[in-house]
Amino acid sequence: MPLLSVKNLSVSFDTSTGPFKAVAGIDYAVDAGEVLAIVGESGSGKSVGMLAVMGLLPKTATVTADEIRFDGRDLKGMSDKERRQIIGRDIAMIFQEPNASLNPCFTVGYQIEELLKKHLKLGRRERREKAVELFKDVGIPDPAERLSSYPHQMSGGQCQRVMIAMAIACNPKLLIADEPTTALDVTIQKQILDLLMKLQADHRMGLIMITHDMGVVAETADRVVVQYKGRKMEESDVLTLFTRAQSPYTRALLSALPENATGNRLPTVSELMSADGAGASA
Amino acid sequence: MSHISAQESEAGVGADIPSRIPAGNPRAQVLREFWYYFSRNKGAVLGLFVFLLVVLVALFAPLIAPHNPLVPAGAIQLPPAWWERGNPSFLLGTDDIGRDILSRLIFGARYSLFIGLVVVTLSVSVGITLGLIAGYVRGWLDIVIMRVMDVILAVPSLLLALALVAILGPSLVNVMIAIALTLQPHFVRLTRAAVLAEKERDYVTAARVVGAGPLRLMVVTILPNCLGPLIVQATLSFSNAILDAAALGFLGMGAQPPTPEWGTMLAGAREFISSAPWIVTYPGLAILITVLAINLVGDGLRDALDPKLKRS
Amino acid sequence: MSAPVVLEARDIKRDYVVNRGLFAKPKIVHAVKGVSFKVEKGRTLAIVGESGCGKSTLARILTLIDPQTSGDLIIDGNTVEIASGRPSRELRAKVQIVFQNPYGSLNPRQKIGSVLTEPLQLNTDKSAAERRDLAMAMLQKVGLQPEHYNRYPHMFSGGQRQRIAIARALMLNPSILVLDEPVSALDLSVQAQILNLLADLRDEFGLTYVFISHDLSVVRFIADEVMVMYFGEAVEHRSKAEIFADPQHPYTRTLFAATPRADVETIRKRVMARA
Numbered sequence: 001m002p003l004l005s006v007k008n009l010s011v012s013f014d015t016s017t018g019p020f021k022a023v024a025g026i027d028y029a030v031d032a033g034e035v036l037a038i039v040g041e042s043g044s045g046k047s048v049g050m051l052a053v054m055g056l057l058p059k060t061a062t063v064t065a066d067e068i069r070f071d072g073r074d075l076k077g078m079s080d081k082e083r084r085q086i087i088g089r090d091i092a093m094i095f096q097e098p099n100a101s102l103n104p105c106f107t108v109g110y111q112i113e114e115l116l117k118k119h120l121k122l123g124r125r126e127r128r129e130k131a132v133e134l135f136k137d138v139g140i141p142d143p144a145e146r147l148s149s150y151p152h153q154m155s156g157g158q159c160q161r162v163m164i165a166m167a168i169a170c171n172p173k174l175l176i177a178d179e180p181t182t183a184l185d186v187t188i189q190k191q192i193l194d195l196l197m198k199l200q201a202d203h204r205m206g207l208i209m210i211t212h213d214m215g216v217v218a219e220t221a222d223r224v225v226v227q228y229k230g231r232k233m234e235e236s237d238v239l240t241l242f243t244r245a246q247s248p249y250t251r252a253l254l255s256a257l258p259e260n261a262t263g264n265r266l267p268t269v270s271e272l273m274s275a276d277g278a279g280a281s282a
Numbered sequence: 283m284s285h286i287s288a289q290e291s292e293a294g295v296g297a298d299i300p301s302r303i304p305a306g307n308p309r310a311q312v313l314r315e316f317w318y319y320f321s322r323n324k325g326a327v328l329g330l331f332v333f334l335l336v337v338l339v340a341l342f343a344p345l346i347a348p349h350n351p352l353v354p355a356g357a358i359q360l361p362p363a364w365w366e367r368g369n370p371s372f373l374l375g376t377d378d379i380g381r382d383i384l385s386r387l388i389f390g391a392r393y394s395l396f397i398g399l400v401v402v403t404l405s406v407s408v409g410i411t412l413g414l415i416a417g418y419v420r421g422w423l424d425i426v427i428m429r430v431m432d433v434i435l436a437v438p439s440l441l442l443a444l445a446l447v448a449i450l451g452p453s454l455v456n457v458m459i460a461i462a463l464t465l466q467p468h469f470v471r472l473t474r475a476a477v478l479a480e481k482e483r484d485y486v487t488a489a490r491v492v493g494a495g496p497l498r499l500m501v502v503t504i505l506p507n508c509l510g511p512l513i514v515q516a517t518l519s520f521s522n523a524i525l526d527a528a529a530l531g532f533l534g535m536g537a538q539p540p541t542p543e544w545g546t547m548l549a550g551a552r553e554f555i556s557s558a559p560w561i562v563t564y565p566g567l568a569i570l571i572t573v574l575a576i577n578l579v580g581d582g583l584r585d586a587l588d589p590k591l592k593r594s
Numbered sequence: 595m596s597a598p599v600v601l602e603a604r605d606i607k608r609d610y611v612v613n614r615g616l617f618a619k620p621k622i623v624h625a626v627k628g629v630s631f632k633v634e635k636g637r638t639l640a641i642v643g644e645s646g647c648g649k650s651t652l653a654r655i656l657t658l659i660d661p662q663t664s665g666d667l668i669i670d671g672n673t674v675e676i677a678s679g680r681p682s683r684e685l686r687a688k689v690q691i692v693f694q695n696p697y698g699s700l701n702p703r704q705k706i707g708s709v710l711t712e713p714l715q716l717n718t719d720k721s722a723a724e725r726r727d728l729a730m731a732m733l734q735k736v737g738l739q740p741e742h743y744n745r746y747p748h749m750f751s752g753g754q755r756q757r758i759a760i761a762r763a764l765m766l767n768p769s770i771l772v773l774d775e776p777v778s779a780l781d782l783s784v785q786a787q788i789l790n791l792l793a794d795l796r797d798e799f800g801l802t803y804v805f806i807s808h809d810l811s812v813v814r815f816i817a818d819e820v821m822v823m824y825f826g827e828a829v830e831h832r833s834k835a836e837i838f839a840d841p842q843h844p845y846t847r848t849l850f851a852a853t854p855r856a857d858v859e860t861i862r863k864r865v866m867a868r869a
Contacts, residue, residue: 215854
């Protein structure tokens, strides 16, 4: 039985020009200890889908699903209070902008200790020890001293490490990473991805990696879901995706990678999809 | 053909918002979107309705008013029509010398709206100019302008207006000048803050790269993008001006009797508050309703203008 | 044999003074620490580096937005001096820039037509009708349509906006175009379209590009030469073929190694290791 299973998820938003369907009937399934990458361009609904599962969307969104099941429990029928207990503890999430996800008014140590207090009910002393330990795990140098730093005193990469430390603080079974390295430089991206993969393996976590970057997919994923305009275009294991992609959209996307260019022109998605005779059904 | 594929490939694949490229006049589209967000705030729509009613009443005052507002027309201190002793031709009763209160209120709307309009125009134009200069030029000019504004803001606005009127002499024109002066620092600050934020954006640099000079950058490039919060502030200042003018009128510093200005009417009726309460009540209600309506509109404008600005 | 040099930088430096509160002494930050290079006509120089390496500061100096602290900037054989006054019309027309974020680089309150005609209005004596015709023609060149002329920027997607920004930069017929991360805010499929467009325009107008990027795969596609910057210094500057085949500087090597690659062999190895 998968750790998280979502069936026929749809999300639509009210806009001034009428309802807009961001996700149209998608199934997701993640096993424990598995890395699932959800890939898509902007407007593909890749983040919205996961936010809907977490119940983090604003009121203007309408979410429907046949099933949202996590670790054998039904998230859909659950009260908000019950769901909040699971989220943040068994399911954790990290976002694209590490600086924006941390509260600038408090030290990072305070923020991580608050979290430990709320979810693990630890005493003051234990909290501090656990925080230091977590900082050590995510590779922050001088962990004890860094606890009293404010977010603005840390670099983007350091802040993302803090976010990861907070995310794994309660030993979550599932970690959702929404474009965790998009705002970072490539050398830092490499470190953060390596860190995530190491933690994932050590804790046997399920990891959902939401990204637009095929390079990140190649370096992290076990299985890949490709999304386009709120629909699933393809789902396959990572090797199959890069060698024998089934859907024309995926093939088009892969050939639009500059490193796959032959000659001095890049094939574009629209050209390829019309050549394949399978234009996107809008 | 190439047009269609360009649109599909671009708008379709990369769009955050629904990829329907709107047809027709872009300005109409902007208005439609504005109305969509504005009308979601029911209070704002109600406020707008009441405000338009007040405007219409002010415009057609001579046609609507049943009596001359300046000349006594009936018995003294006649109560409203539905009270005992009431006279149906004086719907809201008469004041201490027998003038029709309804007619005076109807003509009073003209004064209030006029005051609001003049004060806002005055303070907005001066405020925006100073704010643009302070925010764009920076340096000592910025410091001088902002410190002067701080001084103005440090004095309670009504007190400052009162002092100014005392110096200039009590009259409607002086009241408007005094209120405009006390309201104008808000516009300077708001404009300056918006200019500081916008100035660093790439489109301003881009305009510089193609050769736009400072004046053009300030007025043509930056200013239109700062208007959202200014419009909201202008609406709220409009009601503030009406309120302040009424307060000054009440203190005998504003429009002089027999002008049917709402605040002045209140002042004249103060002594009859127990014997003939309606004389005080209706001007007060008129002020309350008008100011409330305008503030509601202001809130609606804020809702409608803010998300729009963020998105584009 | 070799084409004329259109853009040359000689030991360009740029310092910033950072005020650190009321009582601390102001600190001087050396954003660009003496960078020199030459670009020949029709070539594309890619400047690669991570955030804070000074590449955007350099871009602002090359496009005459900010003056350099010291060093010479030579455009078409003439040394440029802007510290004393605004650049002349002729100089403006020679170097233009395209910014990274197409959502920030277009004035939200300015119609596309006005965006494109503004450069002509400010720098030439052309009539309104001529300006309009030229703008219409340019819209078509960058793959947009005449009916877009009267629309506002928010009605366009990111890729379309970047086309508009490119069109604006080309209105004055520049010989040099500085592209500051022009595709890094765009989706992969749109990125491919814009890169193709840039390649086409380079050939059509004989443009010289300075292409600033952090993305090595994009650089590999479009550049002729690559200059790697690290903390304000140019640590390596060679032809694309050389630098990709055999990176010399340790930082260049780190950068290349860190870039994720969608390479099937690498994936196979990784999958095997995990299983």
